[in-house]
């Protein structure tokens with residue numbers, strides 16, 4: 001494996017760093033217009049949808065440059081490059097691959113310009129890990145599908161304008177992967193009811209959604225009827241390089257190091273404590289292991305080989321590592337560390353305690369640890385299913 005960057009890649013990294021220096025003021029100095037201005041500027045640079053084909057408004061950027069862009073943005077703790085994370089990660093790529101010309105014209109520019117936010121309606125009360133068993137029903141009547149059913153844990157549902165929705169259009173199927181159809185539905189359509197769910201950190205990021213006789217025009221179907229599983233698998237595969245995640249972990253480690261420097265343990269600076277130092281070094285080694293694993297996936301992608309189950313390794317690793325780091329930070333800072341945002345003595349604005357309470361985000365969201373273990377055992381290690 002060659003770890004060196006080419007002169008062009010290094011120049012690109014410099015360009016990103018310069019841009020950040022020129023356009024990312026410290027948090028305290030950002031006014032209420034900052035985010036809108038930032039989004040406009042990164043869009044003008046062609047860094048939103050960086051790897052998307054030019055015909056769709058992207059920059060057709062290479063994988064290494066994309067990695068550099070994500071690394072530098074994460075290390076600078078920059079705001080996101082767009083407001084619709086899911087729009088950029090899988091809805092947009094799904095529409096580019098399976099959408100009609102009209103759908104591409106209608107939806108893609110608004111995702112790139114951060115005008116519309118998307119959420120993802122896959123999980124149902126009884127079908128999360130076993131996603132292909134979904135029951136939310138869509139029946140074709142004339143030119144409209146009539147949707148009835150329920151989704152749950154839908155991140156961003158309280159503020160999103162559109163949802164990518166997995167429905168079942170056929171129930172008597174040989175395989176549960178058949179008969180699934182993907183629909184694009186406006187969240188303000190009559191019959192869509194969003195009930196936010198408060199998580200244990202006090203946030204209302206996700207919701208249950210009830211669909212009662214919701215009319216969805218046929219032209220809002222993504223892909224052919226019954227092809228919903230194929231559309232979903234292929235769209236999700238677009239965002240399977242986990243390098244970006246690793247950089248977020250390095251940024252988190254930097255925050256932890258700052259915390260260790262500014263905290264006292266038994267009257268002495270915590271960073272002088274051998275136990276604390278050992279723990280931080282262990283975190284760093286584990287993140288480095290994630291990084292090299294991530295580079296292996298990147299190498300595969302550069303060679304044009306599709307990624308499949310490998311990313312489960314880092315997903316599983318990250319889940320336990322984030323919990324360990326949050327718990328360590330909260331424990332280190334004692335009672336004040338338990339205070340959430342707004343607390344009188346809250347440490348780092350309550351970030352660590354909030355993150356510790358938000359562990360389901362990284363552990364359950366996107367697939368549980370057991371499911372990752374099954375994938376690793378069956379698909380990577382070739383172990384038998386039973």
Ligand SMILES: Cc1cc2nc3c(=O)[nH]c(=O)nc-3n(C[C@H](O)[C@H](O)[C@H](O)COP(=O)(O)OP(=O)(O)OC[C@H]3O[C@@H](n4cnc5c(N)ncnc54)[C@H](O)[C@@H]3O)c2cc1C
Nearest residue numbers: 120121122123128129153154155360361364365366368370
């Ligand atoms: C923060 C957060 C955000 C989310 N955002 C979204 C979203 O935006 N859109 C969306 O559609 N969904 C979302 N989800 C839902 C998430 O995808 C599901 O919760 C997840 O896939 C697990 O499904 P489940 O809750 O039905 O649990 P289940 O599938 O019922 O699992 C329960 C337990 O059984 C275990 N288990 C299940 N099957 C197996 C098996 N075959 N082998 C071994 N163990 C097994 C699981 O590991 C788990 O421990 C989100 C969840 C969270 C926590």
